[in-house]
Amino acid sequence: MxxxxxxxxxxxxxxxxxxxxxxxxxxxxxxxxxxxxxxxxxxxxxxxxxxxxxxxxxDTSMTLFHGSRLPLSKWFDAIILGAKGSSAMGIKRELRITYKAAWRIKHLMREDSLAQEIKQRLLPR
Ligand SMILES: [Zn+2]
Known part of the structure; x- marks a missing residue:
């Protein structure tokens, strides 16, 4: 999905x-x-x-999204994919971004409290 x-x-x-x-x-x-x-x-x-x-x-100052060339919508997609267990390779394919960007996103999200909060809001319980 x-x-x-x-x-x-x-x-x-x-x-x-x-x-x-x-x-x-x-x-x-x-x-x-x-x-x-x-x-x-x-x-x-x-x-x-x-x-x-x-x-x-x-809006993105002092967040992990600051200065990113990717739109927030891609980050949010990646957050969902990551939460569903997608690998960096899977995120790369799904969002058509570079492997480097996908890997970076996946690892940044893991420890970022804002990303955690976004994940909780986006995912149905
Ligand atoms: Zn001030």
Whole structure:
């Protein structure tokens, strides 16, 4: 079974998990956040600026997804595949990504608490 996630919904889920009470600055924890556009490569990912410390960040800043060239939807697919026991080779084939990327994703996910939380939200009990 292949899951197909829409990027927009993935970003929304990430926001809900990271910031259940609304977006906060990852640096100073201030909740006065201004939206300042989006990430060039992924228009669904918003950029923010903290009105207190002026730190600018995005939906994926300070997460394992930060700086990835893969869309969140692929990461989420990989999380599901990994949870169902797929090998890095299986993830590579299924998502048509490089073996290196698949291997990296599989290993990053194992210890990342955010990835664990996403997995719990995505998988039916
Ligand atoms: Zn701040």
């Amino acid at each position: 292949e899951e197909n996630f829409v990027e927009n919904r993935c970003v929304e889920l990430l926001r809900t998990i990271r910031w259940p009470g609304g977006i906060r600055c990852p640096r100073c924890d201030c909740s006065h956040i201004i939206e300042v556009g989006h990430i060039r490569t992924f228009p669904e990912h918003r950029r923010y600026c903290c009105s207190k410390c002026k730190y600018t960040f995005s």
